[in-house]
Amino acid sequence: MQRIVVLNPKGGSGKTTIAINLASYLAARGHRPVLMDFDPQGSSVRWVKKRQPAQAPIEAIAAFEKDSRTTRAFQLRIPDHATHVVVDTPAAVDPRQLPDLTRDADKILVPVLPSDIDIHTCSRSIGDLLLVAKIRRDENRIGVIANRVRRNTLMYQALIRFLHTLGIPIVAIIRDSQNYVRAAELGVGVHEMKGHVAREDVEQWGPLVTWLTGASDSTLSPRGPPAAGTRRPSGASAGEGDPGEAPQAAPPERPEDAAAAEHPVAEDVAGEDAAGAELPARAIAAQA
Ligand SMILES: Nc1ncnc2c1ncn2[C@@H]1O[C@H](COP(=O)(O)OP(=O)(O)OP(=O)(O)O)[C@@H](O)[C@H]1O
Numbered sequence: 526m527q528r529i530v531v532l533n534p535k536g537g538s539g540k541t542t543i544a545i546n547l548a549s550y551l552a553a554r555g556h557r558p559v560l561m562d563f564d565p566q567g568s569s570v571r572w573v574k575k576r577q578p579a580q581a582p583i584e585a586i587a588a589f590e591k592d593s594r595t596t597r598a599f600q601l602r603i604p605d606h607a608t609h610v611v612v613d614t615p616a617a618v619d620p621r622q623l624p625d626l627t628r629d630a631d632k633i634l635v636p637v638l639p640s641d642i643d644i645h646t647c648s649r650s651i652g653d654l655l656l657v658a659k660i661r662r663d664e665n666r667i668g669v670i671a672n673r674v675r676r677n678t679l680m681y682q683a684l685i686r687f688l689h690t691l692g693i694p695i696v697a698i699i700r701d702s703q704n705y706v707r708a709a710e711l712g713v714g715v716h717e718m719k720g721h722v723a724r725e726d727v728e729q730w731g732p733l734v735t736w737l738t739g740a741s742d743s744t745l746s747p748r749g750p751p752a753a754g755t756r757r758p759s760g761a762s763a764g765e766g767d768p769g770e771a772p773q774a775a776p777p778e779r780p781e782d783a784a785a786a787e788h789p790v791a792e793d794v795a796g797e798d799a800a801g802a803e804l805p806a807r808a809i810a811a812q813a
């Protein structure tokens with residue numbers, strides 16, 4: 526059984542979105558994921574309750590509930606048939622809780638948004654994971670997800686440059702897409718939406734799945750150029766609905782490089798954004 530913790534104390538970075546879509550992917554592939562929700566908002570649990578009986582089963586554990594009738598161990602017990610536990614964590618987690626939250630985690634996913642505030646908060650969170658939770662980089666347990674990206678923006682390029690300086694792999698680059706908003710409303714994930722609607726989003730999960738499982742899933746691979754006369758939806762390059770064509774890169778050799786390799790940072794990015802973003806990373810590197 527694999528335990529995957531989605532964590533970033535910054536609110537709204539996409540923890541629940543990543544957790545539910547990962548659970549949806551695993552369930553759609555015939556695995557038996559359990560979503561463990563530590564957030565008192567209960568968004569992951571609510572999403573599971575919206576699912577229809579015909580959909581692939583996902584169990585939810587409301588870990589945020591304090592149930593005085595049972596022991597904590599009983600409340601958090603994982604069903605025997607579970608193949609994966611995906612843990613959704615709340616915003617504003619105290620760094621002192623990190624060792625407990627991450628102790629048994631095989632993988633820790635840190636979604637981060639391309640904004641100056643989020644970049645700085647993320648650098649502190651990664652620092653806490655390294656220093657407080659005592660996770661070593663060479664364990665390859667932490668992966669960063671650049672979420673809600675719109676490529677061709679300075680802030681996006683600053684984010685990618687900053688993430689490179691952390692020495693933590695960027696395991697996915699997820700575009701800003703209304704499909705995630707719709708999927709959350711419907712109790713599904715993008716992997717369960719119609720192919721022609723969510724193809725671009727689904728493909729962006731390829732590097733993440735490869736990093737998590739150590740094997741690539743060919744169903745997540747780009748399927749080549751569209752037929753003549755059809756317009757392929759644009760990717761992170763321009764955001765949903767914008768015109769443009771995202772070039773398809775050859776598969777990278779190392780999964781952890783996959784997401785970033787598809788989105789190289791332009792050399793000409795300079796100025797306050799990029800330079801400022803590197804400062805906290807250097808501080809972490811010096812401490813760790
Ligand atoms: N890639 C995306 N494209 C479009 N919308 C997104 C994307 N990722 C997240 N969102 C939206 O951003 C909002 C915040 O996302 P989400 O709830 O997943 O963040 P969170 O980190 O779990 O927040 P919290 O810290 O409050 O628990 C939601 O409305 C969600 O639908």
Ligand SMILES: [Mg+2]
Nearest residue numbers: 540541564568
């Ligand atoms: Mg959440």
